[in-house]
Amino acid sequence: MLRFITRRTFGAVVTLVIIAAVTFFLFFAVPADPARLACGKVCPPELLEQARHNLGLDQPLFAQFVSWLSGIFVGRDYEGLGHCSAPCLGYSFVNKAPVLGTILDRLPLTISLTIGAAVIFFIFGVATGIIAALRQGKALDKIASVSSLIGASVQIYFVGTLALYFLVYQNHILRQPKYVPFTENPLSWAAGLLLPWIVLALIFTANYTRMTRSTMVEQLGEDYVRTARAKGMSARSVVMRFALRGTLTPIVTILGIDLGALIGGAIITETTFGLQGVGQLSIRAVTSSDLPMLMATVLVAAGAIVVFNIIVDIMYAFIDPRVRLS
Structure with a gap:
């Protein structure tokens, strides 16, 4: 290791x-x-x-x-x-x-936006994809497939604008998006980023649902899964101990890439909700021709993707027993 x-x-x-x-x-x-x-x-x-x-x-x-x-x-x-x-x-x-000081001031917001949305779209996307795969060809599978197709087709700025109008300005269900440091007030931190989390997760959940479903269907047809069923293992054990672990390998790969890209700056999301993160910083660097700032944001984004790819490679050994690090 x-x-x-x-x-x-x-x-x-x-x-x-x-x-x-x-x-x-x-x-x-x-x-x-x-x-x-x-x-x-x-x-x-x-x-x-x-x-x-x-x-x-x-x-x-x-x-x-x-x-x-x-x-x-x-x-x-x-x-x-x-x-x-x-x-x-x-x-x-x-x-x-x-x-570097300017980037470090903006980075906590971008990290908060990324991690919160990732928790939502990973849990819901994988869970929905597993359920759809287990109910393959039935009504629930078709509903999940259509929903994921619609979710993958819409854009963040469109959904975000509608969400702001109906959930914030019109009905006051959620707070106006605003970043409050987690160390100051955890509840205000979560409340201020809840709407961007939901909108960002809505787009990514669709992709993870489709990917999880297709991979899970493939894993359920593998020889080792059929062998486990033939030995009398319960359906839950077969899914959780064998099929799911094989399914998570490509999912975690994409998750690492998505996290790295979002840490580099969720430009559209930050612009839609008026959040001043790394994405907005890179846009301002372009409009003001701030060459050193633009170069730094490129390096930070590249570094985030590289680091998360290393973490993903290490996680392979714990997720899939067929993978050994040597």
């Missing part, structure tokens, strides 16, 4: 370095004037020259990349602006502050 984790961690570091190199090339080598993008649309000439110097644009491209990459691990001094301590993902000339 330790050898596997070490190998996967090393692979993750290599992957992140490659992503960092591609990101750097796209944002620094392709633009005609990276300093202008980093400094923003409204940038005084003196600040523009300072940005060029701090970004090392007077050096060869490879030296610029090494300097930028090393700054992530050891920090970096921005002359006239201050020191950016490690891990330094860059300095925002628009906000006049290290980008």
Whole structure:
């Protein structure tokens, strides 16, 4: 297990370095004037020259990349602006502050939105898919299939707008979405994010229902499941001990990808409900041409996906007995 984790961690570091190199090339080598993008649309000439110097644009491209990459691990001094301590993902000339601090301020909201919605859509999606598979061809299976198809077809901004109108503004059933830190008031934290959780979970539940149903139907036809039934095991034991464990392997794989993507920023959901998370931060970075902030959000999103994929690989050994980590 330790050898596997070490190998996967090393692979993750290599992957992140490659992503960092591609990101750097796209944002620094392709633009005609990276300093202008980093400094923003409204940038005084003196600040523009300072940005060029701090970004090392007077050096060869490879030296610029090494300097930028090393700054992530050891920090970096921005002359006239201050020191950016490690891990330094860059300095925002628009906000006049290290980008990591801004991301860390927004990250708790995005994590809260992701984890809350994930708990809902994973539990309901898997449970509904299992029930539909066990009732294959019956009315409940058809209802679940049609519902999941409709849920997968609608968009978050459409459902979210309707939910805001009917549940918040018209009937006052739920609170206006608002983020309150969990450490301040857990109840207000949950109440303020309940509606975004429900809307986000509605879309993802449909996908997990369809995937769980199809995988469960396939698992119920496997030889080892039929053998367990032939030995006289109860239907519940067969489903929970054998079919479900085989079903969860691809489900957990997709869950890891979805969690990583949502941590990187649930842009549409945050925009629909006016939540200021990492997704909104990335949009603001694009509209204000805040190059360092945009690069940092890309790296954070990539890092989240890589980390969750490692966690998923480790979970395989505990979910499916056929999988062994070596």
